[in-house]
Amino acid sequence: MMVQRWNKKRAHFPLIVFLFGLFILSSILYNELSIRQIHQNPDHDDGHRYQDSITSTTMKLPSRPNRVPEVLDRFTTCNSTVKYSGRKGWWADSKPGPDRRRGTSERCDMFSGKWVFDNTSYPLYNESHCPYMSDQLACHKHGRSDLGYQYWRWQPHYCNLKRWNVNEMWEKLRGKRLMFVGDSLNRGQWISMVCLLQSVIPADKRSMSPNAPLTIFRAEEYNATIEFLWAPLLVESNSDDPVNHRLDERIMRPDSVLKHASQWEHADILVFNTYLWWRQGPVKLLWSTEENRVCEELDGLGAMELAMEAWANWVATKANPLKKIFFVTMSPTHLWSREWKPGSEGNCYDEKTPIDDESYWGSGSDLPTMHMVEKVVGRLGSKVTVLNITQLSEYRKDGHPSIYRKFWEALGPKQLSNPASYSDCIHWCLPGVPDVWNELLFHFL
Structure with missing residues (x-):
């Protein structure tokens, strides 16, 4: 009956009412379309997505409070630089959480111990049998004849490190993404992990897919990946190009990990590091809310x-x-042999044995940085496991490539006549020290 009355009324509607209704409906549809277009515009992004291509920095953008900041790259410059204002991120005022897992207990500290020569169990793989080995780390390939650096096993005091088992590690990784995030030291640990694991995967069931700055090793049988993300400062910076990052002026966004987090947030196991890049002088800070490219300047430790x-x-x-989130502490350098051999003027070049003084601590490991990391990571409680590789790596002055690696720039006669002048005392030969870092990771997984 109600439907019949409604139809009866509709038959007597004046034409003007019908046209007015049509106008109102058209207006509503137009406004809805406009709102939809606004939500699809990246300039109104809510921060959960990251835009790879932003409007050119030469254009004057309208002031929008939710605008995505321009992407930093190696061409980014500061229009001007001022002193650091003392501004802090939100996290700086957070209250500390419960003690985090350190891989230690009253019974045993896995990071306190000594190196034991073991040419029976080590090395865990052959350098020449790993097709993914880096020429920066392949010391034997590039002329190093003393292979003693490959035969040292880390022995904690009062307990034993879990013995490496490649099949067990793959089971831990089945159906998962393991991602290393950081600088070239973390990349070395990633290559070590790939070399430790790749041998049991048939050649036609494994692949390496470079997709700079993210590189991925895939193992089909386990539906697993081992990945490396180049992010030397963790936050967004103008040094995020994995190849072209040697810049005179280092600029970073101190309040934004959005760019890198969009890559790492989907991984199941994360291994982070950062350190050496903060020891190269002052850093320019370009906050995400700054639209005129006015930078602040801060020393490396404060910026880190x-x-x-x-x-x-x-x-x-x-x-x-x-x-599962891990943070790897600083990797030490061995740039001055006088620290372990008073009176000498060399570095790690021609060193063949570890340091046996357990109290040794070189200037390549900065204690204020360690304390700062301890303070910040300590607030995360059990969310992060710290792999404290610093002290155990301090002893390994013999483990660096020195002159036995590929150098990307031609060396002149003067350098070649003085090997110590161009020795790499920062990175590590493989097989070698980073394999033990991965054994520790395996232990705490």
Whole structure:
């Protein structure tokens, strides 16, 4: 009956009412379309997506409070530089959480011990049998004849490190993404992990897919990947190109891990590091809210603390509780032999044995940085496991490539006549020290 009355009324509607209704409907549809277009515009992004291509920096952008900041790259410059204002990220004011897992207990500290020569169990793989070996780390291939650096096993005091088992490690990784995030030291640990694991995967069931700055090793049988993401400062910076990153002026966004987090947030196991890049002089800070490219300048340690706080904020507020997150402490350098051999003027060149003084601590490992990392990571409680590789690696002055690696620039006669002048005392030969870092990772997984 109601439907009949409605149809009866509709028959007597004046034409003007019908046209007016049509106008109202058209207006509503137009407004809805406009709103939809606004939500699809990257300039109105809510921060959960990252835009790879932003409007050119030469254009004057309208002021929008939610605008995605321009992407930093190696061509980014500061219009001007001012002193650091003392600004801090949100995480700096957070209250400390419970003590985190350190891989230690009252019974045993896995990071306190000594190196034991073991040419029976080590090396865990053959350098020439790993097709993914880096020429920067393949010391035997590039002329190093003393192979003693490959035969040292880390022995904690009062307990034993879990023995490496390649099949067990693959079972831990089945159906998962393991991602290393950081600088070239972390890349070396990633290559070590790939070399430790790749031999049991048939050649037609494994692949390496470079996709700079993210490189991925895939194992089909286990539906697993081992990945490396180049992010030397953890936060976004103008040094995020994995090849072209040697710049006179280092610029970073101290409050944003958004660019890198969009890559690492889907991994199941994350291994982070950062250190050496903060020891190369002052850093320029370009905050995400700054639209005129006015930078602040801060020393390396202070800038690293800001970056660590931004990273810790992501871990505390965004990371899935089921993720396993590790932070690897600083990798030491051996640039001055006088620190372990008083009176000498060399470096790691021609060193063939570890340091046996357990109290040794070189200037290549900065204690204020260690304390800062301890403070920031300590606030994360059990969310992060720290792999404290610093002291155990301090002893291994013999483990660096020295002159036995590929150098990307031609060496002149003067350099060649003085090997110590161009020795690499920062990175590590493989097989070698980074394999033990991965044994520790295996132990705590």
